[in-house]
Every structure is written in structure tokens, then in C-alpha cells.
Amino acid sequence: MWEGQGASSRLSPVTPAHGLPQLERTIKTRLKLELVEAQQQMVHNQTAPLLKLDISFLNQITAQTHKLTDMEAQQFLSQTSRMDTQMLKTLLSTDKLEKQLLLQRQKLQQLQGQNSTLEARLQALEMKQQEELASLFSKKEQLLNALSRQSAALTNIELGLQGLRHNSSLLQEQQHQLRQQLVVWWNRMQERPKALATGEHVFQDCAEIQRSGANASDVYTIQVSNAAKPRKVFCDLQSSGGRWTIIQRRENGTVNFQRNWKDYKQGFGDPAGEHWLGNEVVYQLTSRAPYSLRVELQDWEGHKTYAQYEHFQLGSEGQLYRLSLGGYHGSAGRQSSMVLQNTSFSTFDSDNDNCLCKCAQVMSGGSCALRCCQEWGAGPALPTHGLTWLSSFSAFPH
Numbered sequence: 001m002w003e004g005q006g007a008s009s010r011l012s013p014v015t016p017a018h019g020l021p022q023l024e025r026t027i028k029t030r031l032k033l034e035l036v037e038a039q040q041q042m043v044h045n046q047t048a049p050l051l052k053l054d055i056s057f058l059n060q061i062t063a064q065t066h067k068l069t070d071m072e073a074q075q076f077l078s079q080t081s082r083m084d085t086q087m088l089k090t091l092l093s094t095d096k097l098e099k100q101l102l103l104q105r106q107k108l109q110q111l112q113g114q115n116s117t118l119e120a121r122l123q124a125l126e127m128k129q130q131e132e133l134a135s136l137f138s139k140k141e142q143l144l145n146a147l148s149r150q151s152a153a154l155t156n157i158e159l160g161l162q163g164l165r166h167n168s169s170l171l172q173e174q175q176h177q178l179r180q181q182l183v184v185w186w187n188r189m190q191e192r193p194k195a196l197a198t199g200e201h202v203f204q205d206c207a208e209i210q211r212s213g214a215n216a217s218d219v220y221t222i223q224v225s226n227a228a229k230p231r232k233v234f235c236d237l238q239s240s241g242g243r244w245t246i247i248q249r250r251e252n253g254t255v256n257f258q259r260n261w262k263d264y265k266q267g268f269g270d271p272a273g274e275h276w277l278g279n280e281v282v283y284q285l286t287s288r289a290p291y292s293l294r295v296e297l298q299d300w301e302g303h304k305t306y307a308q309y310e311h312f313q314l315g316s317e318g319q320l321y322r323l324s325l326g327g328y329h330g331s332a333g334r335q336s337s338m339v340l341q342n343t344s345f346s347t348f349d350s351d352n353d354n355c356l357c358k359c360a361q362v363m364s365g366g367s368c369a370l371r372c373c374q375e376w377g378a379g380p381a382l383p384t385h386g387l388t389w390l391s392s393f394s395a396f397p398h
Contacts, residue, residue, distance in 0.1 A: 206235035307332035320344035
């Protein structure tokens with residue numbers, strides 16, 4: 001057998017029995033190796049120029065890269081230098097700011113110290129102000145108490161002055177009454193010889209006339225102790241034990257009771273009929289002795305009622321003929337339905353009551369009642385307010 005040459009191919013002797021298959025395998029293996037070598041040769045032939053191009057391009061890139069790297073390094077160094085400069089400036093500025101901050105802290109500490117001092121002073125001033133306010137409030141309270149005491153003292157002084165004025169008025173009134181009494185006594189001293197010469201007896205009221213023996217109700221002449229001249233009065237000597245001096249009589253409306261203050265003071269009408277005796281005479285009578293008052297009322301249908309007061313007195317003209325009553329009894333109902341206690345007399349030209357309805361005008365005459373619609377005194381004898389009364393006021397001494 002023989003061995004071939006090239007590509008390290010070798011043939012080994014084969015035996016006739018199995019030499020053919022082995023030869024085929026050998027040939028196939030050799031062909032594969034030659035094909036691989038041919039392919040490698042072709043790849044080498046094709047890639048060699050490409051590798052040269054790649055190496056050339058890589059060299060160019062490497063050169064450019066070196067150039068760019070040098071420029072970037074220079075720029076980096078430049079930037080680094082600038083950053084170092086800037087950092088140095090920043091460090092200097094930071095140092096300066098730290099110094100300024102230290103100064104500011106020192107100033108702040110000083111201001112805090114000053115603030116603490118000011119707060120302490122302010123607190124001291126507030127405490128002082130509070131003490132001063134407390135002192136002022138205390139002085140104010142003392143002043144108010146003193147003012148209250150002064151006001152009370154002033155009020156007492158004013159009340160004392162009013163009392164003195166009232167006492168002075170009373171003294172003047174008493175002086176005037178004494179003068180009038182002197183005049184009356186003088187007149188009576190002059191008239192007494194005439195009365196003695198004619199044998200006429202002088203009576204002071206109807207009670208004395210009844211005690212003298214008279215028992216007929218009629219008009220009589222009396223001489224009140226303080227009056228300037230004698231007065232004719234109607235004496236009721238039969239009703240309720242007699243002794244009654246008639247102050248007012250209303251029967252048929254023939255006499256006009258719409259009169260002024262002067263008429264009610266002096267009196268008007270006929271004692272034998274409708275009349276008003278006169279406030280001044282009633283004052284003189286009730287001021288010399290205790291008197292009782294009886295008020296008799298009768299309507300147009302004949303129904304009668306009465307009110308009697310065991311204590312009756314009329315004030316002077318200076319006291320506006322103020323009415324004083326006490327000890328009520330009778331059939332006229334509640335006491336407040338009649339003339340009232342401590343009320344002043346009123347006429348249409350001298351309104352002295354406390355009623356807004358003007359009693360003297362509403363009741364068409366004089367009045368000493370406080371409530372107009374309940375007044376049964378010197379009102380009209382004709383129908384008014386749905387109720388009509390015939391009235392009689394009479395009085396006698398205890």
C-alpha cells in the first residue's frame with residue numbers, strides 16, 4: 001500500500017475485508033479538512049484588507065482620541081483652575097460671612113441682653129402702674145364715698161331748708177291768722193254791746209244752737225270765732241242726732257256749681273236751698289275743735305246712702321284747703337269711693353289734684369277728690385257718667 005502527500009494526510013494499509021469502508025471514511029475526512037482549509041484561506045483573503053482598513057481607521061480614531069483627550073484635559077484643567085479660584089473666593093466669602101455672622105451673634109446677644117433689661121424695666125413699670133391704678137381706684141372709691149356723704153348731707157340740708165321754708169310759711173300764715181283773729185275780736189268787741197243791747201245770743205255752730213234748746217232744722221246765724229262777720233247756715237237738728245252744720249246741699253240743679261276758687265272760698269247759694277257754705281268758714285270751724293263729717297247721697301229714684309267720718313278737718317287756703325279724714329263708716333261702700341285723704345281742693349281755674357282728667361272740669365264744679373270718676377262731692381246734680389246723686393255735706397263738733 002502507499003501513503004499520499006500534502007496536508008498531513010496519510011493512508012494506512014487496509015485489509016481486503018474492511019478496507020473499502022475505511023477508505024471512504026478517510027476520503028471524507030480528508031475532503032472535510034481540505035474544505036475547511038479552503039474556507040479559512042478564503043476568509044483570510046477576504047478579511048485581510050478589511051483588517052487593514054480597520055487598523056487604519058482605528059489608528060485614525062486613536063489619534064483623534066488622543067487629540068480630543070488633550071483638549072479635554074486642557075479644558076478640564078482650565079475649568080479646574082477656575083473652580084479652584086472660585087472655591088478660593090467662596091472660602092474667602094465664607095470666612096467673611098462667618099465673621100459677619102459672629103458679629104451678628106454678638107450684636108444679637110447684646111440685643112438680647114438689652115431686651116431682657118427692657119423687659120425687666122417694663123415689668124417694673126407695669127407693677128408700678130398697677131399699684132398706681134389700685135391707689136387711684138382706692139382714691140376714687142374714697143371720693144365716691146365722700147361724694148355720697150356730701151350728697152346725703154346736701155339732701156339733708158335741702159330738706160332742712162324746705163322745712164325752714166315750710167315753717168316760715170306756717171309762721172307767716174299764723175301771723176296772718178292772728179291778725180285776722182285780732183280784727184275779728186275787735187269787730188266782735190264792737191258788736192257785743194249791740195248784741196247785749198238787743199238781747200241776741202251769738203252761736204259758733206249748730207251744735208251750740210241745739211244745746212241752747214232749738215230743735216227745728218232751719219237757717220240760723222253763727223259767728224265763727226275767727227271769722228270777720230256772722231254767717232247764715234242751715235242747721236240739721238233732726239237727722240242722726242242733729243247738731244249738723246250743712247256745708248253743701250244739692251237738690252235740683254238750680255244753682256250753678258261751676259264756680260271759681262274765690263266763690264268756693266267765700267261760699268255761694270242760699271242756705272235754705274242749694275248752696276256751698278264756703279271753704280274758709282269750714283276751715284275756721286274745723287280748726288277750732290274736732291269735727292265729724294257726714295255725706296248723704298240720694299239718686300233720682302229715691303235710693304239713699306251715706307258715708308260718715310269721725311275725724312274731719314279742712315286745711316287753710318295756704319294749704320289749698322287740704323282734706324283730712326279718718327274713722328269711716330257708712331253704707332256708701334269703700335272709703336276710696338268717696339272724697340280721699342290728704343287731697344287738695346280744685347276748681348276749674350285752680351287745678352290742684354293729681355288726676356290727669358282735671359276733676360274740677362269733668363265734675364263741673366269744685367272738688368277735693370283724687371279720682372274724678374268716683375268723686376261724689378261738688379259735681380253736677382244733673383245726670384253724668386250714668387249715675388246721678390242729690391248730695392248733702394254736713395259736719396258737727398265732737
